[in-house]
Amino acid sequence: MTQVLEVSEMSVSFPRRSGLLGKSQPLRVVENVSFEVGKGEVVALVGESGSGKSTIARAVLRLLPIDNGRITLADVDITTLSQRALRPHRRNAQLVFQDPYSSLDPSMTAIEIVEEPLRGFAMSREERLRSAQELLASVGLAGVEGRYPYEFSGGQRQRIAIARALAPRPALIICDEPVSALDLSTQNQIISLLDSLRQSLGVSYLFISHDLSVVRRIADRVLVMYAGEIVEEGPTERVFRDPVHPYTLALLSAVPAVVGDRSKHAKRIVLEGDLPVPGAPPPGCRFHTRCPFAMDVCRSEVPAWTEFDHGVSGRCHLHTSGSTLGFSGLTQFAEDAMASTDRDRGQTSI
Amino acid sequence: MTVQDSATTALRVKELCVDVATPEGWATVVEDVSLAVDVGEIHGLVGESGSGKSLTAMAIMGLITHSQSARVTGGEVLLGDVDLLKLSNRDLRRHQGKDLAMVFQEPMTSLNPAFTVADQIGESIRYHLGASRKEARERSIELLEEVGIADARRRCNDYPHQFSGGMRQRVMLAVALACEPRLLIADEPTTALDVTVQAQMLELIRSLVERHGMAVIFITHDLGVIAEICDRTTVFYAGQVIESGLVGEVIKGPRHPYTEGLLRSVPADDDLPLWWIDGSPPLPGQVSSGCRFSPRCEYSKNECDTHAVPLRLSADGRAIRCALADDLSLNGRD
Numbered sequence: 001m002t003q004v005l006e007v008s009e010m011s012v013s014f015p016r017r018s019g020l021l022g023k024s025q026p027l028r029v030v031e032n033v034s035f036e037v038g039k040g041e042v043v044a045l046v047g048e049s050g051s052g053k054s055t056i057a058r059a060v061l062r063l064l065p066i067d068n069g070r071i072t073l074a075d076v077d078i079t080t081l082s083q084r085a086l087r088p089h090r091r092n093a094q095l096v097f098q099d100p101y102s103s104l105d106p107s108m109t110a111i112e113i114v115e116e117p118l119r120g121f122a123m124s125r126e127e128r129l130r131s132a133q134e135l136l137a138s139v140g141l142a143g144v145e146g147r148y149p150y151e152f153s154g155g156q157r158q159r160i161a162i163a164r165a166l167a168p169r170p171a172l173i174i175c176d177e178p179v180s181a182l183d184l185s186t187q188n189q190i191i192s193l194l195d196s197l198r199q200s201l202g203v204s205y206l207f208i209s210h211d212l213s214v215v216r217r218i219a220d221r222v223l224v225m226y227a228g229e230i231v232e233e234g235p236t237e238r239v240f241r242d243p244v245h246p247y248t249l250a251l252l253s254a255v256p257a258v259v260g261d262r263s264k265h266a267k268r269i270v271l272e273g274d275l276p277v278p279g280a281p282p283p284g285c286r287f288h289t290r291c292p293f294a295m296d297v298c299r300s301e302v303p304a305w306t307e308f309d310h311g312v313s314g315r316c317h318l319h320t321s322g323s324t325l326g327f328s329g330l331t332q333f334a335e336d337a338m339a340s341t342d343r344d345r346g347q348t349s350i
Numbered sequence: 351m352t353v354q355d356s357a358t359t360a361l362r363v364k365e366l367c368v369d370v371a372t373p374e375g376w377a378t379v380v381e382d383v384s385l386a387v388d389v390g391e392i393h394g395l396v397g398e399s400g401s402g403k404s405l406t407a408m409a410i411m412g413l414i415t416h417s418q419s420a421r422v423t424g425g426e427v428l429l430g431d432v433d434l435l436k437l438s439n440r441d442l443r444r445h446q447g448k449d450l451a452m453v454f455q456e457p458m459t460s461l462n463p464a465f466t467v468a469d470q471i472g473e474s475i476r477y478h479l480g481a482s483r484k485e486a487r488e489r490s491i492e493l494l495e496e497v498g499i500a501d502a503r504r505r506c507n508d509y510p511h512q513f514s515g516g517m518r519q520r521v522m523l524a525v526a527l528a529c530e531p532r533l534l535i536a537d538e539p540t541t542a543l544d545v546t547v548q549a550q551m552l553e554l555i556r557s558l559v560e561r562h563g564m565a566v567i568f569i570t571h572d573l574g575v576i577a578e579i580c581d582r583t584t585v586f587y588a589g590q591v592i593e594s595g596l597v598g599e600v601i602k603g604p605r606h607p608y609t610e611g612l613l614r615s616v617p618a619d620d621d622l623p624l625w626w627i628d629g630s631p632p633l634p635g636q637v638s639s640g641c642r643f644s645p646r647c648e649y650s651k652n653e654c655d656t657h658a659v660p661l662r663l664s665a666d667g668r669a670i671r672c673a674l675a676d677d678l679s680l681n682g683r684d
Binding site: 048049153154155184185186187188191192210211212213214217250251254257258259260268270271272274275 | 517548624
């Protein structure tokens with residue numbers, strides 16, 4: 001087994017009824033996404049709220065119905081399995097949620113929370129408790145098994161949630177914004193913990209985050225989502241250094257940097273407007289309404305998925321439709337455009 | 351943009367103390383906090399959850415003066431010559447929403463879902479300035495245009511649920527700006543937003559400050575945001591101010607070990623290992639008599655645990671609460 005999770009051409013819709021007696025018009029929120037997560041690999045899913053990240057997470061766990069596509073989890077095609085047939089495979093994919101305050105049962109002690117997922121296994125109570133104790137120790141919480149969630153800080157609660165996710169020995173853990181509710185110093189501890197668990201246990205993560213500085217620290221590969229589509233994919237460092245898609249460039253430039261000297265602030269692309277309304281993406285490239293580089297072809301034709309020499313793939317006409325602007329020129333182009341508009345601030349709206 | 355040369359102080363907070371109710375009784379969670387914010391200045395308050403930043407802001411706004419679960423036990427909040435803490439509820443209301451305005455973190459919950467945005471922006475204009483319904487509506491439209499809502503004349507009749515998160519935060523700003531406040535408090539206004547929308551908001555707040563010349567207290571736990579938008583910053587730890595100064599100077603040359611730790615926790619572009627400050631802040635009511643950061647401080651000496659450390663002002667306008675500050679050489683970020 002090399003791929004822990006394979007998703008191919010998956011689309012997800014939400015039902016929507018317009019008006020009192022109106023027809024049901026499904027709202028397509030994830031369109032034709034394909035990706036895979038290898039064994040021991042960390043794949044990050046980044047994008048704005050509403051881009052479809054969490055929907056993908058829920059869909060691959062079969063918590064949401066999908067329109068089409070195929071989901072293979074640990075070499076088993078789970079796309080069409082009945083909920084009953086799916087049960088033995090569920091242990092292979094676990095979830096860690098964003099908010100450690102609402103994702104733990106307040107009436108259970110730490111060890112009960114971690115022991116609970118083991119109840120379906122052929123283990124005695126003693127074995128389960130011993131296993132839960134070891135799991136808590138592995139996340140740095142030894143000796144506090146009998147405490148209730150309210151006695152723990154946010155970071156410690158997230159550690160309990162991680163121990164619970166690890167309990168059934170999953171091949172894949174889906175982390176949905178696992179550190180965004182935590183203070184910076186605590187974030188770093190949790191990321192470091194996730195990384196060491198990956199190395200010691202060989203578990204894979206599908207890591208959902210909107211925080212690119214976090215993603216950079218943990219992910220091997222990045223998938224960038226925009227309006228329900230994957231618009232760019234590649235090894236983390238390469239995507240950060242040489243993004244193919246202008247949206248990725250904008251996301252990267254929007255992260256506020258800690259610099260003492262304001263003149264050193266990175267050139268910034270401030271995107272105007274919001275994500276397109278779900279279910280009604282603009283024609284052509286979905287990003288063209290906010291793209292500083294949009295050309296005529298972008299408004300009418302959907303850009304094709306293209307693989308580039310430096311191992312990054314994406315869909316953008318800038319690189320494929322005879323434009324002289326290659327991916328290496330993208331960053332430069334943006335910098336030049338901004339330098340000429342507002343020198344002293346190093347910022348502009350384009 | 352730096353602090354204005356002809357600096358006039360808009361707000362001065364002196365030795366503010368706030369207690370909150372705990373099962374064990376009242377515990378001091380904001381202790382001897384002093385701040386000064388000039389006209390046209392954006393002053394950033396930074397610190398971990400529970401460090402007292404938001405309670406300080408609430409006390410300044412007069413939102414906890416008469417509360418059951420928290421109380422102001424000392425200090426002054428001077429807006430011009432008026433000590434807001436000494437005002438009656440009735441007198442305080444003449445300032446709230448007029449001279450003092452606040453933007454909260456959650457744009458989803460801080461607008462009333464049952465009223466149109468024009469009603470909510472116009473409310474304080476009618477209350478404080480005695481404007482007619484029609485005048486208030488016209489002014490609301492102007493304000494919506496100013497905060498960058500397209501097609502404001504039509505959109506002003508919409509309800510909050512018809513706006514996205516970033517747009518709602520713009521509407522919140524319009525509500526706050528309605529009566530041209532002298533002080534705007536923004537409590538984590540961009541934390542719930544996407545980075546792209548955050549970038550739009552920071553840009554907007556800065557341009558509004560330049561245009562209106564108000565004083566701003568900007569609360570955040572993100573040092574990147576501080577570096578980007580603030581002129582001066584005050585760092586909180588366990589209810590105390592532990593360092594304050596011009597943003598560039600604090601970031602380049604922190605003089606308190608906690609500030610250094612915070613700066614080191616920010617991921618850099620290089621491949622340095624992730625850094626964090628071990629341990630957690632003390633709980634309210636369980637602070638030691640010495641330096642509160644000492645148990646987590648790598649430079650700590652015996653004397654740190656025994657003597658309370660005063661906040662010392664240095665000649666260059668920095669304030670530091672560290673007994674060892676003169677002997678330490680700490681690293682910042684360029």
